[in-house]
Amino acid sequence: MKTIVSSSEDxxxxxxxxxxxxxxxxxxxxxxxxLGAGKTTMTKAIAKGLKIDEYITSPxxxxxxxxxxxxxxxHFDVYRVGSVEEMEDIGYEEYFYxxxxxxxxxxxxxxxxxxxxxLWINIKYGPNNERIMDMAPTSDHFEKIVxxxxxx
Numbered sequence: 008m009k010t011i012v013s014s015s016e017d018x019x020x021x022x023x024x025x026x027x028x029x030x031x032x033x034x035x036x037x038x039x040x041x042l043g044a045g046k047t048t049m050t051k052a053i054a055k056g057l058k059i060d061e062y063i064t065s066p067x068x069x070x071x072x073x074x075x076x077x078x079x080x081x082h083f084d085v086y087r088v089g090s091v092e093e094m095e096d097i098g099y100e101e102y103f104y105x106x107x108x109x110x111x112x113x114x115x116x117x118x119x120x121x122x123x124x125x126l127w128i129n130i131k132y133g134p135n136n137e138r139i140m141d142m143a144p145t146s147d148h149f150e151k152i153v154x155x156x157x158x159x
Contacts, residue, residue, distance in 0.1 A: 009153050013138040021159050023049040027056015029152045032078055032106045035122055037114030040130035045138055046112045050082055053110055070097055079107035086113045091120055126152065
């Protein structure tokens, strides 16, 4: 696990943007953290890095939003998902194993169905209002991405 500390909203956005420029088809980014810690902000920055110009909103009630850019983005917010069966009902496998990129907010709630290769980012508040991002890459591909993010 690698930890990146962001002392500003701009730096947090830049980390997400850079991540968006580095991820590719089939990648899965799992975002966890406290309410308001920056999961949706991170998703918006990732979308910009994927050259998506649409306004990104949290799909809290629809579970998933789709966006077109350099790669297709499937943005999940599973905060209100009550069970894995609900994910099955929306056909999550079609998204997770597609040619698009998946960003999953509150991924800890469906951890048992997350594919083996993913980048897990837990965002939490630091003592001086900074954001502490614990990044857990599960492959060489994601290790290299995290190394690039650490340079920001």
